Amino acid sequence: MNPTISELIKALPEDEAGHTTADDQLRDLLAKLADKPVPIGRLTRLWTFGTLQAKLAAAYLAWWLRTFHSTPDAKQQALNETHLKSAIALLGSMSYLRGAIMKVGQLLANYPEVVPQEFAEVLGRLHFQAPPMHFSLLREFVRNELGDDPENIFDDFEPEAFAAASLGQVHRARLKQSGQCVAIKIQYPNIARTIRDDLRNMKAIIAPMRLGSDWDNIELQFDDIRRMLDLETDYEQEAEHLRIARLAFTAADEVVVPKVFPEFCTKRILTMEYLQGRHLNEFLQTNPAQELRDQHGRQIVLAMFRLSYGSHLLYADPHPGNFFFMEDGRLGLIDFGCCHRYTDADLDYVTAMEQAIYGSRDDLRLAVIRATDMTTKQQADEPRVQLLERWCDWVSEPLLHDGSFDFGDPAYFRRGVELYGEALKRRYVRSLPVNTWLTKNFFGLRAILSQLKARVDLKALTAQETTVARPTAG
Amino acid sequence: MRVTEQTKLRTRERILDAARKLLDDKGFERATTRDIAIEAGIATGTLFNYFPSKEALALTILGEAVEQAESEFQARRWGGESLAELLFALTASVLRCLGPYRRFACQVIETQPGPSSMPTALQASDEALRNYLEHVTELITHHGPTGGQPPTVITLHLYWTLLLGVLSYWAQDRSPHQEDTLVLLDQSLRMFVHSLSEPHHRTELSDEPDHL
Numbered sequence: 001m002n003p004t005i006s007e008l009i010k011a012l013p014e015d016e017a018g019h020t021t022a023d024d025q026l027r028d029l030l031a032k033l034a035d036k037p038v039p040i041g042r043l044t045r046l047w048t049f050g051t052l053q054a055k056l057a058a059a060y061l062a063w064w065l066r067t068f069h070s071t072p073d074a075k076q077q078a079l080n081e082t083h084l085k086s087a088i089a090l091l092g093s094m095s096y097l098r099g100a101i102m103k104v105g106q107l108l109a110n111y112p113e114v115v116p117q118e119f120a121e122v123l124g125r126l127h128f129q130a131p132p133m134h135f136s137l138l139r140e141f142v143r144n145e146l147g148d149d150p151e152n153i154f155d156d157f158e159p160e161a162f163a164a165a166s167l168g169q170v171h172r173a174r175l176k177q178s179g180q181c182v183a184i185k186i187q188y189p190n191i192a193r194t195i196r197d198d199l200r201n202m203k204a205i206i207a208p209m210r211l212g213s214d215w216d217n218i219e220l221q222f223d224d225i226r227r228m229l230d231l232e233t234d235y236e237q238e239a240e241h242l243r244i245a246r247l248a249f250t251a252a253d254e255v256v257v258p259k260v261f262p263e264f265c266t267k268r269i270l271t272m273e274y275l276q277g278r279h280l281n282e283f284l285q286t287n288p289a290q291e292l293r294d295q296h297g298r299q300i301v302l303a304m305f306r307l308s309y310g311s312h313l314l315y316a317d318p319h320p321g322n323f324f325f326m327e328d329g330r331l332g333l334i335d336f337g338c339c340h341r342y343t344d345a346d347l348d349y350v351t352a353m354e355q356a357i358y359g360s361r362d363d364l365r366l367a368v369i370r371a372t373d374m375t376t377k378q379q380a381d382e383p384r385v386q387l388l389e390r391w392c393d394w395v396s397e398p399l400l401h402d403g404s405f406d407f408g409d410p411a412y413f414r415r416g417v418e419l420y421g422e423a424l425k426r427r428y429v430r431s432l433p434v435n436t437w438l439t440k441n442f443f444g445l446r447a448i449l450s451q452l453k454a455r456v457d458l459k460a461l462t463a464q465e466t467t468v469a470r471p472t473a474g
Numbered sequence: 475m476r477v478t479e480q481t482k483l484r485t486r487e488r489i490l491d492a493a494r495k496l497l498d499d500k501g502f503e504r505a506t507t508r509d510i511a512i513e514a515g516i517a518t519g520t521l522f523n524y525f526p527s528k529e530a531l532a533l534t535i536l537g538e539a540v541e542q543a544e545s546e547f548q549a550r551r552w553g554g555e556s557l558a559e560l561l562f563a564l565t566a567s568v569l570r571c572l573g574p575y576r577r578f579a580c581q582v583i584e585t586q587p588g589p590s591s592m593p594t595a596l597q598a599s600d601e602a603l604r605n606y607l608e609h610v611t612e613l614i615t616h617h618g619p620t621g622g623q624p625p626t627v628i629t630l631h632l633y634w635t636l637l638l639g640v641l642s643y644w645a646q647d648r649s650p651h652q653e654d655t656l657v658l659l660d661q662s663l664r665m666f667v668h669s670l671s672e673p674h675h676r677t678e679l680s681d682e683p684d685h686l
Contacts, residue, residue, distance in 0.1 A: 134558075134660075137566075190654055
């Protein structure tokens with residue numbers, strides 16, 4: 001078994017700069033990043049990305065891809081240190097570039113079993129450790145968007161961001177009228193175009209690796225990420241998702257979605273109720289009792305199901321940074337940038353898939369063929385159909401399980417990763433578009449439940465939520 | 475008939491109003507002093523009693539905007555800013571106040587002499603621009619890494635070059651609210667301030683005479 005990151009940090013030798021721990025390196029790196037400007041112009045970013053990524057992608061990612069299918073025990077223990085150093089350097093690169101690359105880092109961090117554990121843990125720090133814009137730049141931007149300086153619009157506007165993410169940074173303030181504490185998410189100027197440029201750069205750099213026959217698939221995934229990131233740069237859309245989601249829960253659900261204040265929102269500024277709570281890592285550090293883990297696990301599943309069944313909203317990015325574990329035992333759900341509104345066709349498809357899961361093997365086979373839009377020739381490819389059936393079995397296993405399903409069993413999540421990896425390797429990428437979103441949701445949800453080591457009765461929750469499904473809010 | 479100071483002031487304002495309108499409508503090249511005089515309801519010759527040239531007229535309008543930006547900058551200071559942030563806030567304020575004149579401001583800026591003849595340009599430019607640069611000098615002196623030493627001419631030369639570059643970019647910037655310019659300005663100023671901290675910069679340039 002691989003060591004934890006803290007064990008690795010302890011084992012690290014002192015480096016030339018005289019640092020004693022990797023934590024020092026991280027702190028230094030973040031301090032330096034705070035002085036770095038956002039590079040403007042594609043060429044500048046390509047240069048930055050190229051130099052850092054040339055060192056990393058070649059050495060690190062290539063190793064990862066080569067060893068992806070070996071068993072965890074066969075992985076070389078000695079490489080763990082390399083992972084950590086690479087991850088630290090990559091963190092610097094991604095924070096500097098901020099846009100797409102950082103977002104991709106967050107996506108990867110959500111799959112702890114896909115990327116090596118050390119890598120994922122360092123990537124996980126990205127959620128709230130990006131270098132901020134200085135207040136004068138932010139103030140100009142707010143004035144352009146809302147018509148006045150933030151300190152004139154709000155009371156107690158805090159010039160220092162309390163959270164920073166890839167697309168923006170979040171400041172605390174109070175509403176003048178009510179005194180209510182709000183979180184104001186402010187997007188970095190120019191971020192949408194930065195994202196598009198960064199993705200082009202990333203493709204340009206990775207293209208020579210080609211990765212044989214998998215390249216088409218990777219290219220498709222880039223396009224998919226770009227589409228999602230485009231959505232995430234539209235805060236008006238996110239505000240609408242928040243409004244819909246907020247209507248979906250009652251006090252009894254113990255799930256909180258922050259209220260939006262539309263008078264202080266634009267496409268690039270989002271003002272919402274401030275929620276206080278712990279993030280997953282902080283929560284886990286308190287060594288919570290199993291009962292509390294289960295309670296929060298149940299709330300997370302309930303939230304995903306309610307949004308999906310009740311509001312027809314697919315929460316496609318359930319990464320740990322989007323959940324708050326509140327002091328009073330409730331779950332706070334933020335960041336609705338990466339959501340998909342089900343179309344009627346999507347709903348028909350999802351309903352049919354669910355019926356197939358509870359039906360016979362023949363039903364499942366037909367549903368898989370439909371879901372992956374297979375050609376006649378592909379339908380005759382038995383290993384292909386079987387692999388996709390096994391994927392469906394993996395997704396539905398917790399749904400069919402009687403009683404609480406133990407997501408703390410690492411074997412379950414690993415099996416899903418292996419199936420997904422196998423499908424990628426064999427280029428089984430044909431799929432209905434909605435599956436891209438569904439897969440992210442399935443994986444993300446199972447990843448967080450796995451990290452939480454929660455036991456949740458998904459079968460009962462499915463029955464409850466499909467029975468009391470409310471009319472769509474939007 | 476004796477023209478009172480008040481009448482002179484009113485006429486000057488009329489000319490400036492007419493110039494703002496026509497320079498914006500037609501651009502710097504196409505708007506003539508004759509057009510401006512007609513718009514202001516005065517004879518062309520009278521206009522020259524107030525402003526020696528179209529350039530001087532345009533620079534006066536821009537100068538007033540820069541003066542307004544200076545006072546806005548002072549009012550909005552909050553005390554915790556670094557040098558790069560102060561220079562950013564001052565210049566962003568200037569850009570904001572120049573915003574209504576972006577169309578012709580660009581054309582006027584393009585006619586300004588390049589960096590090699592900067593001292594001449596500064597002497598010839600209007601008072602507001604000189605004040606702006608004096609303000610920049612003061613900020614660098616008191617908030618820069620040179621320990622209270624005023625910047626050298628070469629340092630200001632570098633600043634001026636950066637500023638002209640940013641202004642040219644701003645004039646053509648099609649991003650919403652010219653936000654790309656803000657990012658470029660931020661990046662340029664951080665680079666500029668970083669250059670002040672370079673040891674070679676301090677040793678090589680510290681003996682330069684300071685004319686400003």
